[in-house]
Amino acid sequence: MKKKSKIKLKKxxxxxxxxxxxxARVIRILAExxxxxxxxxxxxxxxxxxxxxxxxxxxxxxxxxxxxxxxKRKRTKKVDVLLDEARKDLVFSKYYEAARELAxxxxxxxxxxxxxEHRFIVCSGGGPGIMEAANRGASEAGGVSIGLNISLPxxxxxxxxxxxxxxxxxxYFFMRKFWFVYLAKAIIVFPGGFGTMDEFFELITLIQTKxxxxxxxxxxxxxxxxxxxxxxEALVKWGTxxxxxxxxxxxxxxxxxxxxxxxxxxxxxYLK
Numbered sequence: 001m002k003k004k005s006k007i008k009l010k011k012x013x014x015x016x017x018x019x020x021x022x023x024a025r026v027i028r029i030l031a032e033x034x035x036x037x038x039x040x041x042x043x044x045x046x047x048x049x050x051x052x053x054x055x056x057x058x059x060x061x062x063x064x065x066x067x068x069x070x071x072k073r074k075r076t077k078k079v080d081v082l083l084d085e086a087r088k089d090l091v092f093s094k095y096y097e098a099a100r101e102l103a104x105x106x107x108x109x110x111x112x113x114x115x116x117e118h119r120f121i122v123c124s125g126g127g128p129g130i131m132e133a134a135n136r137g138a139s140e141a142g143g144v145s146i147g148l149n150i151s152l153p154x155x156x157x158x159x160x161x162x163x164x165x166x167x168x169x170x171x172y173f174f175m176r177k178f179w180f181v182y183l184a185k186a187i188i189v190f191p192g193g194f195g196t197m198d199e200f201f202e203l204i205t206l207i208q209t210k211x212x213x214x215x216x217x218x219x220x221x222x223x224x225x226x227x228x229x230x231x232x233e234a235l236v237k238w239g240t241x242x243x244x245x246x247x248x249x250x251x252x253x254x255x256x257x258x259x260x261x262x263x264x265x266x267x268x269x270y271l272k
Contacts, residue, residue, distance in 0.1 A: 039165065049106050051188050052196050055125075059097065068270075099190050119226065123183070125148055126167065128157070131147070145166065182263065218248060
């Protein structure tokens with residue numbers, strides 16, 4: 001009688017230890033290109049409106065709730081610090097509400113276009129804050145939206161407003177950035193920190209150096225914030241950028257004005 005082998009064989013593409021190894025990195029990178037591409041094709045996603053912004057900005061409702069709860073507590077030095085932070089959160093919540101309303105307007109407009117080639121789907125980084133606000137606004141307009149989440153040491157959770165079939169989880173920042181830029185027909189940058197500035201500056205560099213040859217209108221929302229954080233005129237003064245580089249983006253403080261600008265630019269460039 002033939003002796004039965006006790007060796008359990010495993011195909012290479014099912015070998016998790018190998019797939020997570022250093023040697024298989026190129027396979028993981030390729031997977032983060034091919035798997036999203038497959039899903040985007042399946043759901044006919046050909047162009048997006050990308051929202052960047054801080055993960056720390058909360059809704060007005062949540063900000064008011066936190067502030068009122070703290071105002072009821074006994075005043076201590078620690079509570080005073082928390083109160084200052086809560087008041088700041090309430091001021092900043094206007095950007096959450098603006099992103100939410102702008103995404104809603106864009107989605108309502110895009111649903112009226114009836115053009116399979118240009119659906120202008122709202123896309124965010126998939127997390128909380130401005131990202132959540134953008135997906136939430138699209139959801140409230142009855143539209144689909146994309147979330148390109150990234151795994152981080154502090155576990156950024158995907159927000160609940162992303163269309164389930166278009167929720168992604170990336171390991172590699174550069175592959176996530178690729179999908180932000182590749183499908184984008186417009187970029188809206190709300191106040192944010194290092195991550196937001198990294199995304200904005202990489203994008204603007206690609207446009208400035210003509211590595212992106214399509215037309216992508218860029219909105220910086222919240223002029224007061226951006227004027228204080230980034231001195232673009234000083235870059236011109238010192239000769240590190242050209243004056244015409246300042247035309248690569250526009251500042252807005254009004255949702256209606258930002259929406260009108262994006263709608264007009266995309267209509268002229270892609271719908272006529």
